[in-house]
Amino acid sequence: MRFVALMLAFVASLLALPASAQYVPGPAGRAAPPATTDKENLWLLDLSTGGRVTIWLRPDVAPKMVERIKDLTRKKFYDGLVFHRVIDGFMAQGGDPKGDGTGGSDQPDLPKEFNYLPHVRGAVSAARAQSEDSANSQFFIMFVPRLGLDQKYSVFGRVIDGMEYVDALPRGEPPANPARIIHAYIAADNPPGYTPPPPPAPVEEPAALPPGPGKK
Structure with a gap:
């Protein structure tokens, strides 16, 4: 009975939270944002991984x-832009126009925004240089929890669908054949559906050279 009472109290505490603070699991175990989260706060990345x-x-x-x-x-x-640094069992990093981890946008760097959100699987966090106030355009997505990064990097989002396409990113620092962001959208802008990238052009074999003089 004590267990049942505790469970009922726990459920009641969740229902007492404002809608913006509730976190509801989606289909097939996927996390979904609160019902009050509008499309202005959904970032869509169409990846070349499918x-x-x-x-x-x-x-x-x-x-x-x-x-x-x-x-x-x-x-x-x-x-x-490519994912230039993808470490198995850690994270995938992208958002650098140079593709080598040294670049950013032409806008000023941002101050740190360390917060209570943890670096769990699917967390999206701002990459930075040595200075805590050097975040710009680069970001990384966690493959696995790494709570040692908490309060050292600014988590600003969480993957709620399509994590399998992040998992499929080729590994490497840099990868030999890096995956890329085909298009990025904000959902409020009514983007089109996902369109797969065109297949690579076939590589033509060089024509065989005729035999040289005196050869058959």
């Missing part, structure tokens, strides 16, 4: 980074 990744942005805890992501996305900054 599908669309949906990321729930959190302006309540990292407003400056979320604003930067939205601004650059609407300027098509992320379209075509």
